[in-house]
Amino acid sequence: MILQTPSQRRDLLKRSRTVAMVGASPNSTRPSYFVFSYLRTKGALDVTPINPAVAGIDGVKAYPTLAAYAAERGAPDIVDVFRKPADAAGVVREAIAVGAKSVWFQYGVIDAEAIRLADEAGMDVVVDRCIKVESARFDGGLATGGLNSGLISSRRR
Amino acid sequence: MFDSTEHAAELFALRTYGNIYSRIGNPTVAAFEERIASLEGGLGAVAFGSGLAAQLATVLALAQAGDHVVGTASLYGGTVTQFTVTLRRMGIACTLVPPEAAAIAAAMRPETKLVFTETIGNPDGNVADLEILARIAHDHGVPLVVDNTFASPVLCRPLEWGADVVTHSATKFLGGHGTVIAGVVVEKGTFPWSGGKHPLLSQPSPGYHDMNFAETFGEYAFLMRLRTEVLRDVGAALSPMNAFLVVQGIETLALRMPAHVENALHVARFLRTRDEVAWVSYAGLDDSPYRELAAKYLPGGAGSIFTFGLRGGRSAGRAFIEALELWSHLANVGDAKSLVIHPASTTHQQLTDEQMSSAGVRSEMIRLSVGLEDPADLIWDLENGLRAARSAVPA
Numbered sequence: 001m002i003l004q005t006p007s008q009r010r011d012l013l014k015r016s017r018t019v020a021m022v023g024a025s026p027n028s029t030r031p032s033y034f035v036f037s038y039l040r041t042k043g044a045l046d047v048t049p050i051n052p053a054v055a056g057i058d059g060v061k062a063y064p065t066l067a068a069y070a071a072e073r074g075a076p077d078i079v080d081v082f083r084k085p086a087d088a089a090g091v092v093r094e095a096i097a098v099g100a101k102s103v104w105f106q107y108g109v110i111d112a113e114a115i116r117l118a119d120e121a122g123m124d125v126v127v128d129r130c131i132k133v134e135s136a137r138f139d140g141g142l143a144t145g146g147l148n149s150g151l152i153s154s155r156r157r
Numbered sequence: 158m159f160d161s162t163e164h165a166a167e168l169f170a171l172r173t174y175g176n177i178y179s180r181i182g183n184p185t186v187a188a189f190e191e192r193i194a195s196l197e198g199g200l201g202a203v204a205f206g207s208g209l210a211a212q213l214a215t216v217l218a219l220a221q222a223g224d225h226v227v228g229t230a231s232l233y234g235g236t237v238t239q240f241t242v243t244l245r246r247m248g249i250a251c252t253l254v255p256p257e258a259a260a261i262a263a264a265m266r267p268e269t270k271l272v273f274t275e276t277i278g279n280p281d282g283n284v285a286d287l288e289i290l291a292r293i294a295h296d297h298g299v300p301l302v303v304d305n306t307f308a309s310p311v312l313c314r315p316l317e318w319g320a321d322v323v324t325h326s327a328t329k330f331l332g333g334h335g336t337v338i339a340g341v342v343v344e345k346g347t348f349p350w351s352g353g354k355h356p357l358l359s360q361p362s363p364g365y366h367d368m369n370f371a372e373t374f375g376e377y378a379f380l381m382r383l384r385t386e387v388l389r390d391v392g393a394a395l396s397p398m399n400a401f402l403v404v405q406g407i408e409t410l411a412l413r414m415p416a417h418v419e420n421a422l423h424v425a426r427f428l429r430t431r432d433e434v435a436w437v438s439y440a441g442l443d444d445s446p447y448r449e450l451a452a453k454y455l456p457g458g459a460g461s462i463f464t465f466g467l468r469g470g471r472s473a474g475r476a477f478i479e480a481l482e483l484w485s486h487l488a489n490v491g492d493a494k495s496l497v498i499h500p501a502s503t504t505h506q507q508l509t510d511e512q513m514s515s516a517g518v519r520s521e522m523i524r525l526s527v528g529l530e531d532p533a534d535l536i537w538d539l540e541n542g543l544r545a546a547r548s549a550v551p552a
Contacts, residue, residue: 029361029369031372033172034170034172037173038173041167107375107376108375130375136174141174142174142201144174144182144184145182145187145201145381145384146186146187146190146201146202146384147191147194147201147377148191148199148202149191
C-alpha cells in the first residue's frame with residue numbers, strides 16, 4: 001500500500017525498529033549521510049548502511065547488499081532507498097527477496113516500476129519523502145525549526 | 158546545553174533539529190512560525206525582526222548581485238525604497254510595473270528571480286489578481302512572493318491561489334495591537350527550486366560548507382537557506398518576547414478581522430455620503446474597480462485599511478487630521494484602535510512625484526486603518542474632522 005497521509009507515516013515509523021539504508025554515504029556533505037547520521041544519533045531506529053564501497057559509517061558496520069544484511073540481521077523493517085531512480089526497481093527486488101516489510105523512497109527517488117513492484121508485493125510504500133523529515137515531524141524536530149508539522153495538538157512534543 | 162560535543166556538531170551541521178543560538182531559531186519564535194505557517198497553509202516559516210527584514214531576506218535567499226526582481230507598482234513606500242534604492246546598491250535590479258499581465262511579462266528578464274506583490278496594496282487598496290500573477294511568474298520559472306499583511310490569512314490565503322511565498326509585517330493584524338515590530342516569511346513548499354533558475358539553492362553553497370540546499374533538504378530548501386544562511390548572516394532575528402506578543406495576537410485574529418471589516422465598511426459608506434469627500438477607495442464598496450477581484454480573493458472582506466480624498470487638498474487634509482480626537486494620527490496600520498495619516502507628507506514623502514503617482518498616492522489622500530471601536534464613536538469623530546476640513550477651505 002502506498003502511504004499518503006501523515007498518520008500512516010507516523011504509524012509506520014512507530015511500529016518499525018530496523019532500517020537498512022541503501023546508498024548511505026560516508027561523505028558528510030551528502031544528504032544520505034545527513035539522514036543516516038540523524039537516525040543513528042537520534043537512536044529511535046536501528047539504522048544500518050547498505051553500501052559495498054565502505055566497511056562502515058561512524059562506527060556502524062555496513063553491508064554490501066540487502067541479502068548480506070538479512071543473512072546476519074534478518075529482514076529489515078524499512079528499506080530506505082537513496083539511489084538514482086533507475087536503480088530503484090532493482091533495490092525493491094532485493095527487498096522483496098529478503099522479506100522486508102516496507103520500502104521508503106527518498107526525495108526524488110521516483111520510479112513507477114519500483115513503486116508498482118513494492119506495492120504489488122504487499123509492502124508499505126512511501127514515495128518522495130525523507131525519513132528524517134518525517135521522523136522529525138512526529139518527534140517535534142520540525143516544529144523546532146519553524147516548520148509546519150501539520151499536527152495541531154495542545155500536548156508538548 | 159548541548160548533550161555532547163557530537164550532539165553540538167550534529168546541530169551545527171544541520172544534521173539534526175534543535176536549538177543552537179537564538180539568532181537562528183528559538184522555541185518561542187518557532188511556536189509563532191509554525192502557527193503562521195499552519196494558518197497560511199505553508200510548509201514552514203521563518204520569523205524576522207520586522208516585515209521589511211522578512212522581505213529583504215526573501216530577496217537575498219533567491220537573488221544576488223547581477224540578478225533582478227519584478228514588483229507591482231502600488232507597493233508600500235518602504236518596500237519601494239528597499240527595492241529601488243537599497244537592493245540596487247547591492248547590485249540587484251528592480252523593475253516596478255503596473256499589475257497587469259502584459260506589463261509584468263514584458264518586465265521579466267533572464268536574470269529575474271521573483272515577482273513581488275501585495276494582496277491589498279498599501280495605501281491604494283488595489284487587489285492583486287494572484288492567479289494571473291502566479292501564472293506569469295511560473296511561466297518564467299520564478300516564484301510569486303505575496304505580502305499578505307493587509308489581508309491576514311483570515312481574509313486571504315495567497316498560497317492557495319498559486320503564490321509560492323507569503324510575507325507579513327506581523328506588526329499589523331497578526332500582532333493586532335500596535336505593540337510589537339515583527340515580520341515573517343511563509344513558503345508553500347511546492348516551487349521547483351532545483352529547476353536551475355535559483356543557483357543559490359541548487360548549487361553548492363560556500364556559506365554552508367558547500368551544501369546543496371535543494372538536494373539536501375528537498376522541499377525545505379528555501380526555508381532552510383533562509384534560516385541557516387540569510388537569517389544567520391543578516392541577524393535580523395525576532396525577539397522571543399515579541400514573538401510571544403504576536404502569538405497572543407493571533408489567538409484572536411479570527412475574531413478581530415471580521416470586526417475590522419464590518420467597521421471599515423461602515424466608515425467607508427459614511428464617507429461616501431459626505432460632500433467634503435471627493436472619493437473613497439475601498440475594495441469592499443460596490444462601486445470599487447477592485448470589487449470583482451475582492452469578491453474572488455477576499456470573500457470575507459477587503460480588510461480595514463483604505464483611503465479617501467478630501468476636497469480642498471492638502472490644507473483640508475491637515476485641518477481634518479488635527480481636528481480628530483478619537484482616531485490616532487499614526488504611521489502604523491492594522492491596530493485595534495483606529496488610525497489616520499496623510500501619506501503624501503509622511504509614509505511616502507521620500508518618493509518622487511512619479512513614484513508617488515505610480516504607487517497610487519495623491520496629495521489629498523487620507524489613509525484610514527479602521528479599528529475595533531464602537532462605529533458610532535468613529536463616525537462622530539470623523540464628522541468633527543470633516544467640519545474642520547470644510548472650514549479650512551476658503552469658500
